[in-house]
Amino acid sequence: LSYATKKNEKEIHRTVLQIPKWKVTNYGAIARKLGIGSSARLVGHAMASVPEDLEIPAHRVINSAGQLSGAHAFGGYERMRWLLEREGVTFKGEKVDMKKHLWLP
DNA sequence: AGCGTGACGTGTA
DNA sequence: GTACACGCCACGC
Numbered sequence: 001l002s003y004a005t006k007k008n009e010k011e012i013h014r015t016v017l018q019i020p021k022w023k024v025t026n027y028g029a030i031a032r033k034l035g036i037g038s039s040a041r042l043v044g045h046a047m048a049s050v051p052e053d054l055e056i057p058a059h060r061v062i063n064s065a066g067q068l069s070g071a072h073a074f075g076g077y078e079r080m081r082w083l084l085e086r087e088g089v090t091f092k093g094e095k096v097d098m099k100k101h102l103w104l105p
Numbered sequence: 106a107g108c109g110t111g112a113c114g115t116g117t118a
Numbered sequence: 119g120t121a122c123a124c125g126c127c128a129c130g131c
Binding site for chain 2: 120
Binding site for chain 1: 125126127129
């Protein structure tokens with residue numbers, strides 16, 4: 001999975017960089033911020049093109065239901081969950097507790 | 106060109 | 119709480 005949405009790639013990265021620690025946001029929120037509202041999928045595509053070693057905290061971007069839909073890019077669910085919990089994000093079952101941790105751009 | 110697929114979201118039932 | 123339809127668009131075939 002190494003393709004990027006050339007048009008908004010930079011804007012997306014910039015927005016993701018603004019997500020504070022112990023907070024998460026969702027694909028749709030970023031899409032709306034960039035004015036591509038209903039194209040949340042493109043944000044997910046852009047995340048897939050982010051090298052993990054870069055400073056971009058892509059693990060803080062999850063879906064609106066609080067599920068770690070991008071876990072496969074971080075070595076599986078357990079690893080991505082660990083990355084988040086390490087920053088103070090708490091879970092409610094299999095999902096992130098969005099009530100406490102949702103951040104909107 | 107069409108068609109299926111996917112780190113998605115909202116509305117409706 | 120679940121399930122399904124629909125809108126969206128880049129990519130690979």
